[in-house]
Amino acid sequence: xxxxxxxxPAFSTRTRDLxxxxxxxxxxxxxxxxxxxxxGGLPSGDSFPRLSLDTMPQNALQYGPSEGERPLRxxxxxxxxxxxxxxxxxxxxxxxGSQQGIDLVAKLFIDPQTPVAVESPTYLAxxxxxxxxxxxxxxxxxxxxxxxxxxxxxxxxxxVIPTFQNPSGRCLDAAQRAALAASLDEARIPVFEDDPxxxxxxxxxxxTPLCARLRRTPWIYQGSFSKSLAPGLRLGxxxxxxxxxxxxxxxxxxxxxxxxxVSQWVVLQQLNDPxxxxxxxxxxxxxxxxxxxxxxxxxxxxxxxxxxxxPPGGLFFWLTLKxxxxxxxxxxxxxxxxxxxxxxxxxxxxxxxxxxxxxxxFSHATAEQADVGLERLAALVxxxx
Amino acid sequence: xxxxxxxxPAFSTRTRDLxxxxxxxxxxxxxxxxxxxxxGGLPSGDSFPRLSLDTMPQNALQYGPSEGERPLRxxxxxxxxxxxxxxxxxxxxxxxGSQQGIDLVAKLFIDPQTPVAVESPTYLAxxxxxxxxxxxxxxxxxxxxxxxxxxxxxxxxxxVIPTFQNPSGRCLDAAQRAALAASLDEARIPVFEDDPxxxxxxxxxxxTPLCARLRRTPWIYQGSFSKSLAPGLRLGxxxxxxxxxxxxxxxxxxxxxxxxxVSQWVVLQQLNDPxxxxxxxxxxxxxxxxxxxxxxxxxxxxxxxxxxxxPPGGLFFWLTLKxxxxxxxxxxxxxxxxxxxxxxxxxxxxxxxxxxxxxxxFSHATAEQADVGLERLAALVxxxx
Numbered sequence: 095x096x097x098x099x100x101x102x103p104a105f106s107t108r109t110r111d112l113x114x115x116x117x118x119x120x121x122x123x124x125x126x127x128x129x130x131x132x133x134g135g136l137p138s139g140d141s142f143p144r145l146s147l148d149t150m151p152q153n154a155l156q157y158g159p160s161e162g163e164r165p166l167r168x169x170x171x172x173x174x175x176x177x178x179x180x181x182x183x184x185x186x187x188x189x190x191g192s193q194q195g196i197d198l199v200a201k202l203f204i205d206p207q208t209p210v211a212v213e214s215p216t217y218l219a220x221x222x223x224x225x226x227x228x229x230x231x232x233x234x235x236x237x238x239x240x241x242x243x244x245x246x247x248x249x250x251x252x253x254v255i256p257t258f259q260n261p262s263g264r265c266l267d268a269a270q271r272a273a274l275a276a277s278l279d280e281a282r283i284p285v286f287e288d289d290p291x292x293x294x295x296x297x298x299x300x301x302t303p304l305c306a307r308l309r310r311t312p313w314i315y316q317g318s319f320s321k322s323l324a325p326g327l328r329l330g331x332x333x334x335x336x337x338x339x340x341x342x343x344x345x346x347x348x349x350x351x352x353x354x355x356v357s358q359w360v361v362l363q364q365l366n367d368p369x370x371x372x373x374x375x376x377x378x379x380x381x382x383x384x385x386x387x388x389x390x391x392x393x394x395x396x397x398x399x400x401x402x403x404x405p406p407g408g409l410f411f412w413l414t415l416k417x418x419x420x421x422x423x424x425x426x427x428x429x430x431x432x433x434x435x436x437x438x439x440x441x442x443x444x445x446x447x448x449x450x451x452x453x454x455x456f457s458h459a460t461a462e463q464a465d466v467g468l469e470r471l472a473a474l475v476x477x478x479x
Numbered sequence: 480x481x482x483x484x485x486x487x488p489a490f491s492t493r494t495r496d497l498x499x500x501x502x503x504x505x506x507x508x509x510x511x512x513x514x515x516x517x518x519g520g521l522p523s524g525d526s527f528p529r530l531s532l533d534t535m536p537q538n539a540l541q542y543g544p545s546e547g548e549r550p551l552r553x554x555x556x557x558x559x560x561x562x563x564x565x566x567x568x569x570x571x572x573x574x575x576g577s578q579q580g581i582d583l584v585a586k587l588f589i590d591p592q593t594p595v596a597v598e599s600p601t602y603l604a605x606x607x608x609x610x611x612x613x614x615x616x617x618x619x620x621x622x623x624x625x626x627x628x629x630x631x632x633x634x635x636x637x638x639v640i641p642t643f644q645n646p647s648g649r650c651l652d653a654a655q656r657a658a659l660a661a662s663l664d665e666a667r668i669p670v671f672e673d674d675p676x677x678x679x680x681x682x683x684x685x686x687t688p689l690c691a692r693l694r695r696t697p698w699i700y701q702g703s704f705s706k707s708l709a710p711g712l713r714l715g716x717x718x719x720x721x722x723x724x725x726x727x728x729x730x731x732x733x734x735x736x737x738x739x740x741v742s743q744w745v746v747l748q749q750l751n752d753p754x755x756x757x758x759x760x761x762x763x764x765x766x767x768x769x770x771x772x773x774x775x776x777x778x779x780x781x782x783x784x785x786x787x788x789x790p791p792g793g794l795f796f797w798l799t800l801k802x803x804x805x806x807x808x809x810x811x812x813x814x815x816x817x818x819x820x821x822x823x824x825x826x827x828x829x830x831x832x833x834x835x836x837x838x839x840x841f842s843h844a845t846a847e848q849a850d851v852g853l854e855r856l857a858a859l860v861x862x863x864x
Contacts, residue, residue, distance in 0.1 A: 101722060102697075102722055102723075103588075103635070103636070103667075103669045103696075103697050104588075104635060105587055105588060105726065106586065106587060106588055106589055106590045106593065106612075107590050108586065108590075109586070109587055109726060112726060112729050112730065112733075113729070134542070136541060136542055137541075139537060139538060139540070139541055142537050142540040142541075144537075145532050145535070145540075145741070146531075146532060146533070147530050147531060147532055148531070150530070152524060152527050152529075153524060154711050155524070155527040155530075155709035155710070155711040155712065156521060156522075156524055156527075156709070156710060156711055157519075157521055157705075157710045157711065158711060190575055190713075190735045190739070191735050191736060193732075193733070193734065193735050193736045194734060194735040197733065197734050197735070201491065201493065201494070202490055202491060202494055203488075203489075203490060203491055204491055205491045205492050205493075208491065219733070222733060223733050226733060227491075250488070250489060251488075282488075284488045311488075312487075312488050320542075324540035324541070325540070325541060325542045326539050326540040326541055326542065326543060326739070326740035326741060327540065327739065327740075327741060328575075328735060328736070328737070328738070328739045328740075337486060337487055338487075341490065341494060341497060344497050344498075345497065347578075348497075348578070348582065348604070348607060348608050348611060349578065349579060349582050349734070350575045350576050350578050350579040350582070350713060350735075351576055351578045351713070352713070353713070354575070354711070354712065354713045354739045354741075354742055355711035355712075355713075356530070356711060356712060356739075356741060356742060356745070357739055357741060357742075360741070
């Protein structure tokens with residue numbers, strides 16, 4: 095995609111960096127009969143509630159405010175206050191899923207060569223968008239932040255997934271959150287906190303938003319209804335320090351006027367449904383069981399060739415192989431053997447030849463499938479080493 | 480918004496051009512009790528169908544393809560073929576409303592200083608997005624295209640609304656469409672055709688997509704379900720020449736992964752509903768009656784101070800006042816007198832001091848409201864001249 099065939103018209107410079115997403119390419123084959131997929135981050139379809147529009151007011155079909163529906167914004171702000179983040183409904187902007195939030199924040203901050211601080215590894219679709227707008231990516235260690243380097247390199251913002259990080263599964267503890275917030279505050283680096291997995295907690299752990307600990311620097315917190323409710327509704331939200339809201343709202347308006355109002359109505363009904371807590375508890379219990387079964391299978395097949403940390407929440411195991419092979423080269427062989435996974439290299443902010451790491455989703459496959467798929471995958475790793 | 484207070488972090492260069500939308504600012508006051516609004520382009524709420532999700536498959540709540548649902552893409556391609564545009568479902572990309580289509584096309588083509596050809600006047604939110612990405616706007620006359628200037632100035636694309644243009648209401652006839660297509664083809668200027676109003680036709684007129692007449696140059700045709708079905712569903716589509724589709728699809732994926740699947744399912748049901756044609760006929764008849772009543776009121780109150788062409792479709796009258804006043808200055812006085820309209824200046828690609836033109840929506844106000852509102856507005860124009 096770097097060189098354009100002559101039949102194509104002249105595209106923007108940023109389009110040269112517009113690569114097909116590895117996730118997208120893999121999702122195109124995971125529906126193949128017999129495929130065992132550890133690739134995606136799809137929530138379990140069993141958990142989706144039945145939806146009804148029977149009591150929806152017809153004016154939900156009219157154009158609406160760019161900020162989103164007031165009652166939904168009120169609900170979100172109240173919920174975040176119980177989680178420790180001091181905010182009001184005026185600070186909430188409803189977006190068409192988390193991916194749109196990433197696009198809006200990138201538009202707000204990133205020019206060609208703008209430095210942006212990211213974890214390594216981190217969510218690959220965020221890296222894609224930041225690169226697309228021209229960011230110069232700087233890796234930082236969220237578990238041991240270096241204030242001097244933040245001050246020296248002055249990134250436009252720091253992107254962070256403190257809770258059940260994608261892909262690593264790591265959850266920052268209270269002391270780590272305090273230290274990272276203090277460092278970013280001191281260096282006055284704006285913070286973009288992405289928090290889609292917070293409700294998928296299998297072990298007790300700290301989940302207070304990092305943004306709740308900031309005192310001086312501007313911040314944007316992002317939440318999603320894709321993992322705890324349903325991704326097909328494409329609904330998420332940004333909550334930001336007040337000075338950023340007018341800019342984000344205008345960017346939202348220019349991007350798609352406002353978010354789907356039927357989804358906003360449906361989501362608010364679901365949030366106010368007393369059965370919601372039981373539904374999420376069931377979902378969490380089922381994912382916890384899958385995580386545990388998956389880890390047992392990992393021990394059987396990968397115990398001697400890889401290391402990992404048990405993810406206390408979220409959807410992924412992040413494996414570090416003892417041999418540092420290029421896991422991208424492993425993928426076509428795995429697909430041919432009917433097992434799909436995500437190579438680790440696209441999650442890194444810098445080009446590397448081989449990182450010997452890979453991401454495995456544990457929420458989609460059954461325990462039996464996990465055992466079979468991991469056995470096949472381990473055999474391929476052994477033959478590649 | 481051009482200078483940033485020192486409390487704000489460093490934003491991207493493009494954010495400096497991020498102005499509040501005049502439409503948005505006006506929509507914030509049109510709900511005021513007693514206000515007669517000619518400002519927005521809101522469809523009549525009476526026309527919205529009752530929606531039900533009772534038979535929706537639960538997998539519509541899962542993540543879906545970035546291109547959109549296959550059956551909906553098939554329906555759209557088949558419909559466009561009956562309208563004269565030769566295309567297949569593979570060329571269709573479902574988007575989250577037309578505004579997103581504009582964002583994606585701008586991302587694909589526009590760098591800072593990229594020339595973009597636009598009509599004057601044209602849709603103001605398109606101008607906003609093109610400017611936001613740094614476009615250098617070049618005005619062209621869609622009724623009398625100048626091939627030599629297209630060749631000389633080589634715009635990255637030409638944006639055109641051939642049918643019931645916003646704001647002018649103009650519909651290009653068959654000869655004009657043929658001439659414009661030939662000119663753009665000869666100069667090899669990619670075409671971005673925006674066609675949200677085509678179903679709102681009150682008089683017989685040519686509506687074959689301009690893109691249907693292109694033979695050599697790349698093209699993107701955009702349609703919307705906001706005007707003929709319901710804007711709250713936020714659903715539209717791009718159809719493009721095959722070489723552009725992979726790029727647009729990746730841009731879509733980076734923007735919001737995919738469009739709302741509940742909306743896609745609902746829209747497909749509605750498109751297949753036998754009652755649909757009767758619903759649109761009723762809508763069109765009601766808008767035609769409002770247009771005619773509005774024009775009678777215009778003749779009474781503006782007959783001696785303005786000229787206009789009767790719009791054969793769409794939602795707007797475009798008035799040219801005999802005195803070339805700054806209609807932006809007129810707006811606060813009109814709002815104070817409880818009548819809202821859209822000043823003409825934001826629809827122009829170049830800065831002007833005063834264009835003496837304004838856009839009046841006729842689909843929202845009743846005949847009585849139109850008469851009262853236009854009388855008030857005409858009095859303000861007379862006192863401003």
